[in-house]
Amino acid sequence: MQKKFLSNLILVLILNVLVKPFYILGIDAEFLKRVEEANAGDYGEYFSLVGLTFIFNIFLDLGITNYNTRSVAQKEENIQNHFSGILSLRVLLIFGYMAMLAVSGWLLGYSSHQFYLLSILGLNQVLVAFILFFRSNLSGLLRFKEDSIISVLDRAILVLICSVILWSTIWKVEVTIELFVWLQTVSYALTFVVAFFLVLRQTKFNGLSFDFTYFKTILKRSLPYALLILLMMIYYRVDGVMIERMLVNGKREAALYAQGFRFFEAFTMIGYLFAGLLLPIFARMLSKNEDISAMVYLSFKIILAIGVLIGIGGYVFSYDLMNLRYEVIQEDLEKSAAAFRFLMVCFVAMCTTYIFGTLLTANGSLKQLNYMAAGGVILNFVLNYFLIKSEGAEGAAKASMITQGLTALAQIILAITILKIKIDFKELLRMAVFIVGVAALSKAFSFDNWIYNVVLFFACGGLWVLLSGMVQPKQALAILKQRE
Secondary structure, three states: OHHHHHHHHHHHHHHHHHHHHHHHHHHHHHHHHHHHHHOOOHHHHHHHHHHHHHHOOHHHHOOHHHHHHHHHHHOOOHHHHHHHHHHHHHHHHHHHHHHHHHHHHHHOOOOHHHHHHHHHHHHHHHHHHHHHHHHHHHHHOOOHHHHHHHHHHHHHHHHHHHHHHHHOOOOOOOOOHHHHHHHHHHHHHHHHHHHHHHHHOOOOOOOOOOOHHHHHHHHHHHHHHHHHHHHHHHHHHHHHHHHHHHOOOHHHHHHHHHHHHHHHHHHHHHHHHHHHHHHHHHHHHHHOOOOOHHHHHHHHHHHHHHHHHHHHHHHHOHHHHHHHHHOOOHHHHHHHHHHHHHHHHHHHHHHHHHHHHHHHHHHOOHHHHHHHHHHHHHHHHHHHHHHHHHHOHHHHHHHHHHHHHHHHHHHHHHHHHHHOOOOOHHHHHHHHHHHHHHHHHOOOOOOOOHHHHHHHHHHHHHHHHHHOOOOOHHHHHHHHHOOO
16 A cells, blocks of 8 residues: 555655646636736635635535445445535535525625625535535545546646636637636536546436435435534635625735735645545555554655645745746735635644544544634634734734644554554654754755755755654655565
8 A cells, every 4th residue: 555655645645746836826817917907906805705605615515425435445346436416415515505606605795796706606616516526526535646637637737728818829819717717617518527427437427316224324325424524615715705794905915915815725635635645545554454553654754744844935935936827926925815814824733634534534533623624713703803803914824833733743643542653652753853954954044045045945845754764765766666
Protein backbone atom coordinates (compact mmCIF):
# COMPACT_ATOMS: atom_id res chain seq x y z
CA MET A 1 0.00 0.00 0.00
CA GLN A 2 2.91 2.36 0.64
CA LYS A 3 4.06 1.87 -2.95
CA LYS A 4 0.56 2.53 -4.30
CA PHE A 5 0.32 5.66 -2.16
CA LEU A 6 3.72 7.09 -3.17
CA SER A 7 3.48 6.29 -6.89
CA ASN A 8 0.00 7.76 -7.23
CA LEU A 9 0.85 10.70 -4.98
CA ILE A 10 3.63 11.64 -7.39
CA LEU A 11 1.24 11.41 -10.36
CA VAL A 12 -1.58 13.36 -8.75
CA LEU A 13 0.78 16.06 -7.46
CA ILE A 14 2.33 16.52 -10.90
CA LEU A 15 -1.07 16.82 -12.60
CA ASN A 16 -2.47 19.18 -10.00
CA VAL A 17 0.67 21.32 -9.70
CA LEU A 18 0.57 21.81 -13.47
CA VAL A 19 -3.09 22.87 -13.55
CA LYS A 20 -4.74 23.98 -10.30
CA PRO A 21 -2.26 26.58 -9.01
CA PHE A 22 -2.31 28.28 -12.41
CA TYR A 23 -6.10 28.26 -12.35
CA ILE A 24 -6.43 29.69 -8.84
CA LEU A 25 -3.50 32.11 -8.88
CA GLY A 26 -3.63 32.87 -12.60
CA ILE A 27 -7.17 32.63 -13.97
CA ASP A 28 -9.26 33.12 -10.82
CA ALA A 29 -6.96 35.81 -9.44
CA GLU A 30 -6.96 37.65 -12.78
CA PHE A 31 -10.75 37.66 -12.84
CA LEU A 32 -10.70 38.92 -9.24
CA LYS A 33 -8.32 41.72 -10.18
CA ARG A 34 -10.16 42.84 -13.33
CA VAL A 35 -13.66 42.55 -11.88
CA GLU A 36 -12.66 44.55 -8.78
CA GLU A 37 -11.02 47.21 -10.95
CA ALA A 38 -14.23 47.60 -12.97
CA ASN A 39 -16.73 47.28 -10.10
CA ALA A 40 -15.29 47.17 -6.60
CA GLY A 41 -17.10 44.60 -4.46
CA ASP A 42 -18.40 42.37 -7.28
CA TYR A 43 -15.89 39.62 -6.59
CA GLY A 44 -16.50 39.92 -2.86
CA GLU A 45 -20.21 39.35 -3.52
CA TYR A 46 -19.38 36.32 -5.69
CA PHE A 47 -17.01 34.98 -3.00
CA SER A 48 -19.75 35.24 -0.38
CA LEU A 49 -22.29 33.47 -2.62
CA VAL A 50 -19.82 30.67 -3.41
CA GLY A 51 -19.31 30.19 0.32
CA LEU A 52 -23.06 29.80 0.81
CA THR A 53 -23.34 27.20 -1.99
CA PHE A 54 -20.49 25.24 -0.39
CA ILE A 55 -22.09 25.28 3.05
CA PHE A 56 -25.40 23.92 1.75
CA ASN A 57 -23.64 21.51 -0.61
CA ILE A 58 -24.03 18.88 2.09
CA PHE A 59 -27.77 18.72 1.36
CA LEU A 60 -26.78 17.74 -2.17
CA ASP A 61 -24.36 15.05 -1.00
CA LEU A 62 -25.55 13.92 2.46
CA GLY A 63 -22.24 12.14 3.04
CA ILE A 64 -22.82 9.73 0.16
CA THR A 65 -19.47 10.36 -1.53
CA ASN A 66 -17.34 9.49 1.49
CA TYR A 67 -19.59 6.57 2.39
CA ASN A 68 -19.36 5.24 -1.18
CA THR A 69 -15.56 5.57 -1.33
CA ARG A 70 -15.16 3.62 1.91
CA SER A 71 -17.76 1.03 0.88
CA VAL A 72 -16.23 0.30 -2.55
CA ALA A 73 -12.69 0.27 -1.13
CA GLN A 74 -13.69 -2.34 1.44
CA LYS A 75 -15.58 -4.50 -1.06
CA GLU A 76 -15.23 -3.81 -4.81
CA GLU A 77 -18.48 -5.53 -5.84
CA ASN A 78 -20.37 -2.80 -3.93
CA ILE A 79 -20.05 -0.61 -7.01
CA GLN A 80 -22.35 -3.04 -8.86
CA ASN A 81 -24.84 -3.00 -6.00
CA HIS A 82 -25.06 0.74 -5.45
CA PHE A 83 -24.12 2.76 -8.53
CA SER A 84 -27.53 3.11 -10.21
CA GLY A 85 -29.38 3.45 -6.92
CA ILE A 86 -27.13 6.15 -5.49
CA LEU A 87 -27.18 8.04 -8.80
CA SER A 88 -30.98 8.04 -8.65
CA LEU A 89 -30.88 9.33 -5.07
CA ARG A 90 -28.54 12.16 -6.06
CA VAL A 91 -30.95 13.28 -8.77
CA LEU A 92 -33.68 13.54 -6.13
CA LEU A 93 -31.44 15.53 -3.78
CA ILE A 94 -30.97 18.27 -6.40
CA PHE A 95 -34.45 19.63 -5.67
CA GLY A 96 -33.85 19.82 -1.93
CA TYR A 97 -30.51 21.55 -2.41
CA MET A 98 -31.83 24.22 -4.76
CA ALA A 99 -34.77 24.84 -2.42
CA MET A 100 -32.33 25.29 0.49
CA LEU A 101 -30.36 27.87 -1.50
CA ALA A 102 -33.52 29.75 -2.44
CA VAL A 103 -34.81 29.90 1.14
CA SER A 104 -31.38 30.96 2.45
CA GLY A 105 -31.12 33.70 -0.16
CA TRP A 106 -34.56 34.99 0.80
CA LEU A 107 -33.73 34.97 4.52
CA LEU A 108 -30.46 36.83 3.87
CA GLY A 109 -32.28 39.46 1.81
CA TYR A 110 -30.51 38.85 -1.50
CA SER A 111 -31.32 41.00 -4.52
CA SER A 112 -32.60 39.57 -7.82
CA HIS A 113 -29.08 39.74 -9.27
CA GLN A 114 -27.68 37.85 -6.30
CA PHE A 115 -30.40 35.22 -6.73
CA TYR A 116 -29.40 34.91 -10.40
CA LEU A 117 -25.76 34.30 -9.50
CA LEU A 118 -26.76 31.97 -6.68
CA SER A 119 -28.82 29.79 -9.04
CA ILE A 120 -25.95 29.37 -11.53
CA LEU A 121 -23.49 28.65 -8.73
CA GLY A 122 -25.98 26.12 -7.37
CA LEU A 123 -26.09 24.40 -10.77
CA ASN A 124 -22.30 24.27 -10.74
CA GLN A 125 -22.35 22.59 -7.33
CA VAL A 126 -24.81 20.01 -8.68
CA LEU A 127 -22.39 19.12 -11.48
CA VAL A 128 -19.46 19.01 -9.04
CA ALA A 129 -21.39 16.68 -6.72
CA PHE A 130 -21.98 14.19 -9.53
CA ILE A 131 -18.33 14.39 -10.62
CA LEU A 132 -17.20 13.69 -7.05
CA PHE A 133 -19.54 10.69 -6.87
CA PHE A 134 -18.07 9.28 -10.08
CA ARG A 135 -14.59 9.86 -8.68
CA SER A 136 -15.50 8.12 -5.42
CA ASN A 137 -16.15 4.95 -7.41
CA LEU A 138 -12.83 5.20 -9.24
CA SER A 139 -10.82 5.90 -6.08
CA GLY A 140 -12.68 3.17 -4.16
CA LEU A 141 -11.51 0.73 -6.84
CA LEU A 142 -7.99 2.22 -6.36
CA ARG A 143 -8.04 3.38 -9.99
CA PHE A 144 -6.11 6.46 -9.05
CA LYS A 145 -4.84 7.31 -12.54
CA GLU A 146 -8.34 7.84 -13.94
CA ASP A 147 -9.34 9.64 -10.76
CA SER A 148 -6.29 11.92 -11.04
CA ILE A 149 -7.19 12.88 -14.60
CA ILE A 150 -10.78 13.73 -13.65
CA SER A 151 -9.53 15.73 -10.64
CA VAL A 152 -7.87 18.28 -12.94
CA LEU A 153 -9.96 18.04 -16.11
CA ASP A 154 -12.53 20.72 -15.22
CA ARG A 155 -9.81 23.18 -14.26
CA ALA A 156 -7.74 22.34 -17.36
CA ILE A 157 -10.74 23.11 -19.60
CA LEU A 158 -11.43 26.33 -17.69
CA VAL A 159 -7.78 27.41 -17.91
CA LEU A 160 -7.82 26.89 -21.67
CA ILE A 161 -11.04 28.83 -22.29
CA CYS A 162 -10.27 31.65 -19.84
CA SER A 163 -6.72 32.10 -21.11
CA VAL A 164 -8.10 32.77 -24.58
CA ILE A 165 -10.53 35.36 -23.16
CA LEU A 166 -8.09 37.07 -20.80
CA TRP A 167 -4.86 37.18 -22.74
CA SER A 168 -5.57 36.75 -26.46
CA THR A 169 -7.36 38.71 -29.16
CA ILE A 170 -9.25 35.68 -30.49
CA TRP A 171 -12.32 36.13 -28.30
CA LYS A 172 -13.00 39.66 -27.10
CA VAL A 173 -15.74 39.87 -24.46
CA GLU A 174 -16.33 41.97 -21.37
CA VAL A 175 -14.76 40.35 -18.30
CA THR A 176 -17.56 40.03 -15.74
CA ILE A 177 -18.27 37.76 -12.82
CA GLU A 178 -21.31 36.37 -14.68
CA LEU A 179 -19.08 35.28 -17.56
CA PHE A 180 -16.70 33.58 -15.13
CA VAL A 181 -19.54 31.65 -13.50
CA TRP A 182 -20.97 30.43 -16.83
CA LEU A 183 -17.54 29.32 -18.04
CA GLN A 184 -17.27 27.20 -14.90
CA THR A 185 -20.60 25.60 -15.83
CA VAL A 186 -19.28 24.62 -19.26
CA SER A 187 -16.11 23.06 -17.84
CA TYR A 188 -18.01 21.10 -15.19
CA ALA A 189 -20.53 19.80 -17.75
CA LEU A 190 -17.79 18.47 -20.04
CA THR A 191 -15.99 16.83 -17.10
CA PHE A 192 -19.27 15.26 -15.96
CA VAL A 193 -19.62 13.49 -19.31
CA VAL A 194 -16.04 12.16 -19.32
CA ALA A 195 -16.21 10.97 -15.68
CA PHE A 196 -19.54 9.21 -16.26
CA PHE A 197 -18.18 7.19 -19.16
CA LEU A 198 -15.02 6.25 -17.26
CA VAL A 199 -17.15 4.78 -14.46
CA LEU A 200 -19.35 2.94 -16.98
CA ARG A 201 -16.23 0.99 -18.00
CA GLN A 202 -16.21 -0.49 -14.49
CA THR A 203 -19.93 -1.08 -13.91
CA LYS A 204 -23.36 -0.93 -15.52
CA PHE A 205 -25.95 1.84 -15.26
CA ASN A 206 -29.40 0.27 -15.01
CA GLY A 207 -31.30 3.53 -15.33
CA LEU A 208 -32.90 5.72 -12.70
CA SER A 209 -35.13 3.97 -10.19
CA PHE A 210 -36.67 5.71 -7.20
CA ASP A 211 -36.72 2.99 -4.56
CA PHE A 212 -37.40 4.93 -1.35
CA THR A 213 -36.73 1.92 0.88
CA TYR A 214 -33.25 1.67 -0.64
CA PHE A 215 -32.77 5.45 -0.31
CA LYS A 216 -33.65 5.24 3.38
CA THR A 217 -31.03 2.52 3.92
CA ILE A 218 -28.28 4.44 2.14
CA LEU A 219 -29.08 7.72 3.90
CA LYS A 220 -29.08 6.04 7.29
CA ARG A 221 -25.53 4.85 6.61
CA SER A 222 -24.28 8.07 5.04
CA LEU A 223 -25.83 10.72 7.32
CA PRO A 224 -23.00 10.63 9.91
CA TYR A 225 -20.62 11.51 7.05
CA ALA A 226 -23.02 14.24 5.94
CA LEU A 227 -23.14 15.83 9.37
CA LEU A 228 -19.34 15.84 9.59
CA ILE A 229 -18.93 17.45 6.17
CA LEU A 230 -21.60 20.05 6.95
CA LEU A 231 -20.01 21.05 10.25
CA MET A 232 -16.50 21.23 8.82
CA MET A 233 -17.69 23.14 5.75
CA ILE A 234 -19.42 25.70 7.98
CA TYR A 235 -16.28 26.63 9.86
CA TYR A 236 -14.27 26.54 6.61
CA ARG A 237 -16.59 28.72 4.51
CA VAL A 238 -18.82 30.80 6.77
CA ASP A 239 -16.22 33.56 7.20
CA GLY A 240 -16.76 34.98 3.70
CA VAL A 241 -20.52 35.11 4.20
CA MET A 242 -20.20 36.75 7.64
CA ILE A 243 -17.75 39.40 6.40
CA GLU A 244 -20.04 40.38 3.53
CA ARG A 245 -23.17 40.48 5.70
CA MET A 246 -21.80 42.00 8.93
CA LEU A 247 -19.71 44.94 7.71
CA VAL A 248 -20.85 48.18 6.09
CA ASN A 249 -18.16 47.78 3.42
CA GLY A 250 -18.60 43.99 3.51
CA LYS A 251 -18.32 43.34 -0.23
CA ARG A 252 -14.95 45.10 -0.51
CA GLU A 253 -13.67 43.59 2.74
CA ALA A 254 -14.71 40.13 1.52
CA ALA A 255 -12.82 40.75 -1.72
CA LEU A 256 -9.65 41.63 0.22
CA TYR A 257 -10.07 38.50 2.32
CA ALA A 258 -10.60 36.48 -0.87
CA GLN A 259 -7.22 37.61 -2.21
CA GLY A 260 -5.35 35.74 0.50
CA PHE A 261 -7.96 32.98 0.67
CA ARG A 262 -7.43 32.10 -3.00
CA PHE A 263 -3.73 31.43 -2.30
CA PHE A 264 -4.72 29.50 0.82
CA GLU A 265 -7.25 27.46 -1.15
CA ALA A 266 -4.68 26.70 -3.84
CA PHE A 267 -2.34 25.30 -1.21
CA THR A 268 -5.05 23.26 0.54
CA MET A 269 -5.53 21.38 -2.73
CA ILE A 270 -2.34 19.54 -1.78
CA GLY A 271 -3.93 18.26 1.41
CA TYR A 272 -7.10 17.33 -0.43
CA LEU A 273 -5.05 15.20 -2.81
CA PHE A 274 -3.50 13.36 0.13
CA ALA A 275 -6.96 12.74 1.61
CA GLY A 276 -8.33 11.48 -1.71
CA LEU A 277 -5.57 8.87 -1.93
CA LEU A 278 -5.49 7.96 1.75
CA LEU A 279 -9.21 7.45 2.43
CA PRO A 280 -9.58 4.28 0.30
CA ILE A 281 -6.08 3.05 1.28
CA PHE A 282 -6.72 3.50 5.01
CA ALA A 283 -10.20 1.94 4.65
CA ARG A 284 -8.81 -1.15 2.90
CA MET A 285 -5.93 -1.55 5.36
CA LEU A 286 -8.21 -1.22 8.37
CA SER A 287 -10.71 -3.71 6.92
CA LYS A 288 -7.84 -6.23 6.68
CA ASN A 289 -6.58 -5.38 10.19
CA GLU A 290 -3.22 -4.24 8.82
CA ASP A 291 -0.91 -2.00 10.86
CA ILE A 292 -1.41 1.57 9.64
CA SER A 293 1.26 3.28 11.79
CA ALA A 294 3.95 3.27 9.06
CA MET A 295 1.54 4.71 6.49
CA VAL A 296 0.40 7.42 8.93
CA TYR A 297 3.95 8.56 9.70
CA LEU A 298 5.01 8.40 6.04
CA SER A 299 2.09 10.51 4.80
CA PHE A 300 2.20 12.92 7.73
CA LYS A 301 5.91 13.67 7.37
CA ILE A 302 5.53 14.36 3.65
CA ILE A 303 2.53 16.67 4.03
CA LEU A 304 4.03 18.40 7.07
CA ALA A 305 7.23 19.11 5.14
CA ILE A 306 5.24 20.67 2.31
CA GLY A 307 2.86 22.49 4.66
CA VAL A 308 5.50 24.05 6.90
CA LEU A 309 7.59 25.27 3.95
CA ILE A 310 4.58 26.84 2.24
CA GLY A 311 3.05 28.12 5.49
CA ILE A 312 6.15 29.86 6.81
CA GLY A 313 7.12 31.08 3.34
CA GLY A 314 3.68 32.58 2.76
CA TYR A 315 3.69 34.19 6.20
CA VAL A 316 7.08 35.87 5.68
CA PHE A 317 6.46 37.05 2.11
CA SER A 318 2.78 37.95 2.50
CA TYR A 319 3.10 41.65 1.54
CA ASP A 320 5.18 40.90 -1.55
CA LEU A 321 2.85 38.15 -2.79
CA MET A 322 -0.34 40.16 -2.38
CA ASN A 323 1.18 43.21 -4.03
CA LEU A 324 2.67 41.19 -6.88
CA ARG A 325 -0.55 39.35 -7.77
CA TYR A 326 -3.24 41.96 -7.07
CA GLU A 327 -1.30 45.26 -7.18
CA VAL A 328 -2.99 46.47 -4.00
CA ILE A 329 -1.33 49.23 -1.98
CA GLN A 330 -1.50 51.05 1.34
CA GLU A 331 -4.45 50.12 3.58
CA ASP A 332 -5.83 47.48 1.19
CA LEU A 333 -2.43 45.78 1.04
CA GLU A 334 -2.15 45.87 4.83
CA LYS A 335 -5.55 44.18 5.25
CA SER A 336 -4.99 41.61 2.50
CA ALA A 337 -1.50 40.62 3.71
CA ALA A 338 -2.54 40.48 7.39
CA ALA A 339 -5.40 38.08 6.64
CA PHE A 340 -3.15 35.98 4.41
CA ARG A 341 -0.51 35.57 7.14
CA PHE A 342 -2.97 34.01 9.56
CA LEU A 343 -4.44 31.82 6.81
CA MET A 344 -0.94 30.44 6.19
CA VAL A 345 -0.71 29.31 9.82
CA CYS A 346 -4.19 27.84 9.37
CA PHE A 347 -2.90 25.94 6.32
CA VAL A 348 -0.34 24.02 8.40
CA ALA A 349 -3.11 22.96 10.80
CA MET A 350 -5.29 21.82 7.91
CA CYS A 351 -2.47 19.63 6.59
CA THR A 352 -2.71 17.73 9.86
CA THR A 353 -6.48 17.38 9.45
CA TYR A 354 -6.10 15.88 5.99
CA ILE A 355 -4.14 12.96 7.48
CA PHE A 356 -5.74 12.29 10.86
CA GLY A 357 -9.27 13.33 9.93
CA THR A 358 -9.09 11.06 6.88
CA LEU A 359 -7.79 8.20 9.03
CA LEU A 360 -10.64 8.56 11.51
CA THR A 361 -13.18 8.77 8.68
CA ALA A 362 -11.78 5.58 7.13
CA ASN A 363 -12.12 3.92 10.52
CA GLY A 364 -15.76 5.00 10.79
CA SER A 365 -15.16 7.10 13.93
CA LEU A 366 -17.88 9.52 12.88
CA LYS A 367 -19.44 10.07 16.30
CA GLN A 368 -16.20 11.40 17.78
CA LEU A 369 -15.42 13.48 14.69
CA ASN A 370 -18.89 15.04 14.73
CA TYR A 371 -18.56 16.09 18.37
CA MET A 372 -15.21 17.65 17.51
CA ALA A 373 -16.62 19.43 14.43
CA ALA A 374 -19.66 20.72 16.36
CA GLY A 375 -17.31 22.30 18.87
CA GLY A 376 -15.37 23.81 15.96
CA VAL A 377 -18.52 25.39 14.53
CA ILE A 378 -19.53 26.99 17.84
CA LEU A 379 -16.01 28.28 18.44
CA ASN A 380 -15.70 29.62 14.90
CA PHE A 381 -19.04 31.45 14.98
CA VAL A 382 -18.21 33.11 18.31
CA LEU A 383 -14.71 34.10 17.19
CA ASN A 384 -15.92 35.38 13.83
CA TYR A 385 -18.72 37.41 15.40
CA PHE A 386 -16.37 39.35 17.65
CA LEU A 387 -13.22 39.43 15.53
CA ILE A 388 -14.87 40.40 12.24
CA LYS A 389 -16.62 43.35 13.91
CA SER A 390 -13.34 44.62 15.34
CA GLU A 391 -10.75 43.53 12.75
CA GLY A 392 -12.62 42.70 9.54
CA ALA A 393 -10.86 40.28 7.18
CA GLU A 394 -7.89 39.86 9.52
CA GLY A 395 -10.25 38.88 12.33
CA ALA A 396 -11.88 36.20 10.16
CA ALA A 397 -8.44 34.76 9.35
CA LYS A 398 -7.53 34.67 13.06
CA ALA A 399 -10.80 32.87 13.80
CA SER A 400 -10.02 30.25 11.15
CA MET A 401 -6.47 29.79 12.45
CA ILE A 402 -7.61 29.18 16.03
CA THR A 403 -10.46 26.87 14.99
CA GLN A 404 -8.41 24.78 12.59
CA GLY A 405 -5.51 24.56 15.05
CA LEU A 406 -7.65 23.24 17.90
CA THR A 407 -9.65 20.82 15.75
CA ALA A 408 -6.42 19.45 14.23
CA LEU A 409 -5.05 18.82 17.72
CA ALA A 410 -8.30 17.10 18.70
CA GLN A 411 -8.07 14.78 15.68
CA ILE A 412 -4.51 13.76 16.52
CA ILE A 413 -5.57 12.90 20.08
CA LEU A 414 -8.60 10.95 18.81
CA ALA A 415 -6.50 8.98 16.30
CA ILE A 416 -3.91 8.04 18.93
CA THR A 417 -6.61 7.08 21.44
CA ILE A 418 -8.96 5.14 19.16
CA LEU A 419 -6.50 3.47 16.78
CA LYS A 420 -3.68 3.00 19.30
CA ILE A 421 -1.10 4.58 17.01
CA LYS A 422 2.32 4.22 18.57
CA ILE A 423 3.98 7.52 19.45
CA ASP A 424 7.42 7.56 17.87
CA PHE A 425 9.37 10.19 19.83
CA LYS A 426 12.26 10.00 17.39
CA GLU A 427 9.94 11.02 14.55
CA LEU A 428 8.35 13.77 16.66
CA LEU A 429 11.79 15.18 17.45
CA ARG A 430 12.67 15.06 13.75
CA MET A 431 9.52 17.06 12.92
CA ALA A 432 10.22 19.63 15.64
CA VAL A 433 13.82 20.12 14.45
CA PHE A 434 12.57 20.51 10.89
CA ILE A 435 10.05 23.21 11.83
CA VAL A 436 12.64 25.17 13.85
CA GLY A 437 15.08 24.92 10.94
CA VAL A 438 12.54 26.27 8.43
CA ALA A 439 11.66 29.15 10.78
CA ALA A 440 15.37 30.02 11.02
CA LEU A 441 15.75 29.87 7.23
CA SER A 442 12.89 32.36 6.79
CA LYS A 443 15.04 35.04 8.48
CA ALA A 444 18.35 34.07 6.88
CA PHE A 445 18.10 36.05 3.63
CA SER A 446 17.82 39.83 3.29
CA PHE A 447 18.43 40.76 -0.35
CA ASP A 448 16.81 43.96 -1.59
CA ASN A 449 14.99 41.95 -4.26
CA TRP A 450 12.45 39.83 -2.38
CA ILE A 451 12.26 37.27 -5.20
CA TYR A 452 15.88 36.28 -4.48
CA ASN A 453 14.88 35.71 -0.87
CA VAL A 454 11.93 33.53 -1.91
CA VAL A 455 14.00 31.40 -4.27
CA LEU A 456 16.77 30.88 -1.71
CA PHE A 457 14.29 30.13 1.07
CA PHE A 458 12.51 27.38 -0.86
CA ALA A 459 15.75 25.99 -2.36
CA CYS A 460 17.39 25.72 1.06
CA GLY A 461 14.09 24.57 2.57
CA GLY A 462 13.87 21.73 0.05
CA LEU A 463 17.43 20.69 0.91
CA TRP A 464 16.55 20.85 4.62
CA VAL A 465 13.61 18.49 3.99
CA LEU A 466 16.14 15.87 2.87
CA LEU A 467 18.84 16.61 5.45
CA SER A 468 16.37 16.53 8.34
CA GLY A 469 15.01 13.16 7.18
CA MET A 470 11.43 14.34 6.68
CA VAL A 471 11.61 12.76 3.23
CA GLN A 472 14.16 9.98 2.76
CA PRO A 473 14.89 9.30 -0.95
CA LYS A 474 16.34 5.83 -0.32
CA GLN A 475 13.27 4.79 1.63
CA ALA A 476 10.95 6.22 -1.04
CA LEU A 477 12.82 4.43 -3.87
CA ALA A 478 12.77 1.16 -1.93
CA ILE A 479 9.01 1.46 -1.48
CA LEU A 480 8.45 2.30 -5.15
CA LYS A 481 10.45 -0.77 -6.20
CA GLN A 482 8.35 -3.11 -4.08
CA ARG A 483 5.90 -5.45 -5.76
CA GLU A 484 2.22 -4.75 -5.12
